[in-house]
Amino acid sequence: MVKTEASSQSATQERLLTVALKAFGSRDYDDVSTREIVQAAEANISAISYHFGGKRGLYLATVTYLTEQLKTGMTNRLEEIRQTANDSPPERSAGLICDFLLHFLEHILLGEMGQHAPGIIFREQNRPTEAYDILYEKLLAPMHFTLASLIARYRKREPSDPEIIIMAHTMIGQTVIFRIGRTTLLRRLNQTAYNRATMEALKRQLRTYYLALLDASTDATEMETRDHAE
Amino acid sequence: MVKTEASSQSATQERLLTVALKAFGSRDYDDVSTREIVQAAEANISAISYHFGGKRGLYLATVTYLTEQLKTGMTNRLEEIRQTANDSPPERSAGLICDFLLHFLEHILLGEMGQHAPGIIFREQNRPTEAYDILYEKLLAPMHFTLASLIARYRKREPSDPEIIIMAHTMIGQTVIFRIGRTTLLRRLNQTAYNRATMEALKRQLRTYYLALLDASTDATEMETRDHAE
DNA sequence: GATATTCAATCAATCGTTTGACTAAAGCAA
DNA sequence: TTGCTTTAGTCAAACGATTGATTGAATATC
Numbered sequence A, B: 001m002v003k004t005e006a007s008s009q010s011a012t013q014e015r016l017l018t019v020a021l022k023a024f025g026s027r028d029y030d031d032v033s034t035r036e037i038v039q040a041a042e043a044n045i046s047a048i049s050y051h052f053g054g055k056r057g058l059y060l061a062t063v064t065y066l067t068e069q070l071k072t073g074m075t076n077r078l079e080e081i082r083q084t085a086n087d088s089p090p091e092r093s094a095g096l097i098c099d100f101l102l103h104f105l106e107h108i109l110l111g112e113m114g115q116h117a118p119g120i121i122f123r124e125q126n127r128p129t130e131a132y133d134i135l136y137e138k139l140l141a142p143m144h145f146t147l148a149s150l151i152a153r154y155r156k157r158e159p160s161d162p163e164i165i166i167m168a169h170t171m172i173g174q175t176v177i178f179r180i181g182r183t184t185l186l187r188r189l190n191q192t193a194y195n196r197a198t199m200e201a202l203k204r205q206l207r208t209y210y211l212a213l214l215d216a217s218t219d220a221t222e223m224e225t226r227d228h229a230e
Numbered sequence C: 001g002a003t004a005t006t007c008a009a010t011c012a013a014t015c016g017t018t019t020g021a022c023t024a025a026a027g028c029a030a
Numbered sequence D: 001t002t003g004c005t006t007t008a009g010t011c012a013a014a015c016g017a018t019t020g021a022t023t024g025a026a027t028a029t030c
Helices: A011-026 A034-040 A047-052 A055-086 A090-110 A113-126 A130-155 A162-180 A182-188 A196-214 B011-026 B034-040 B046-052 B055-086 B090-110 B113-126 B130-155 B162-180 B182-188 B196-214
Strands: none
Touching: A011 A034, A011 A047, A011 A055, A011 A113, A034 A047, A034 A055, A047 A055, A055 A090, A055 A113, A055 A130, A090 A113, A090 A130, A090 A162, A090 A196, A113 A130, A113 A162, A113 B113, A113 B162, A113 B182, A130 A162, A130 A196, A130 B182, A162 A182, A162 A196, A162 B113, A162 B162, A162 B182, A162 B196, A182 B113, A182 B130, A182 B162, A196 B162, A196 B196, B011 B034, B011 B046, B011 B055, B011 B113, B034 B046, B034 B055, B046 B055, B055 B090, B055 B113, B055 B130, B090 B113, B090 B130, B090 B162, B090 B196, B113 B130, B113 B162, B130 B162, B130 B196, B162 B182, B162 B196
């Protein structure tokens, strides 16, 4: 009786999608076999063709399923934040940016969906297929736009300013690296997993870095080649 | 007559490795077939088993080959920089850090080897195999250690300080995101590839951000739970 | 009884690997 | 030098296993 968006999905479809998300999120597309999926989902091999038209269709449906699952935890929150920012003075935007990024950090490091989503997202980033279009429209773009909007408000610039976009991208980068490069960081710290203490230290430091970036003056480096409009 | 390290490789081995690097660097392991490799390398199918013991052996050899190729451009440079830093006042370390990271940026965005390396590295980060050990020891660790060493010198801390390590990790993150997430950024900027102008703007901004991070005071956030030793 | 779904069986294609014959160069005793 | 053996490397052909997909009958649901 579970319904997701407009598509009313059968129990078998739902089971296939959850299993597929786990599989595709942690292993390569070609490394995941259809037989392995249907076995874990307790379905028949032909269920994939029947419900999704094939393995490829299942993969695309999984990506859509992923964005829908992330809606409550992430995407919806974005609009709220953007509204809050519009109703508050620009100086408050900095706090909102930090809060959102740190919430995002916890999500991808400790959240359940954060275990599977990055694998798919980073694969599609590296070699985009039509699945990337889904991710961009439903997930990456909303996040990027909202972040740029907040930064622009704080720095009193246009959200479409390339400099603002690049700054947003940078801040995302210094966040997701703790998921992408967690293997390396944990090895450097002689740890096997992110514990509470490390997480707190991480968040405290990152907040400082976010603020440092937001307040960084670009004038010092602009003086050489750029003519400043302001 | 090409010799790499201690292993004297036949022409066939060399051809297989270059082809394999290109293939494994841009596509998934299981998506790359042995037949496709030997065809592109103009070798026989059994050459893989003969020279590398199988597909898996070829992959591991490719990773080693990758680290060796990066030695002249990256790894060797690290030791030089570390030496230069030791012979200069701590304040100069900031400039060295920026120069190295920006050089690294250019390398992964425009360099030839930068086309193939990230694909392998990020895959091994997400799902480490024994190939990750090679990458960590020969590439990731040297870079991480050197960067932490420079930062520690600049901020007058211990290189083993977790806070320094995390800062190094953050700076790496805000650099590599422009390779990992380039598809998203380029789409945001309405571009199809990194051009000269964008590269210059990128480097100028990132330099500012590096310096902002290096000079960011952690005291403001430390006052709650931490006791500062200095 | 009409529709929707599941099932076991089977399909051709491709996978990585192995085989044994073949070539060419090197080693070596005469 | 000559003749023989050894070794390294290449080659086409075939191996069994697994892949995604399809079939048509069986079953469930309304």
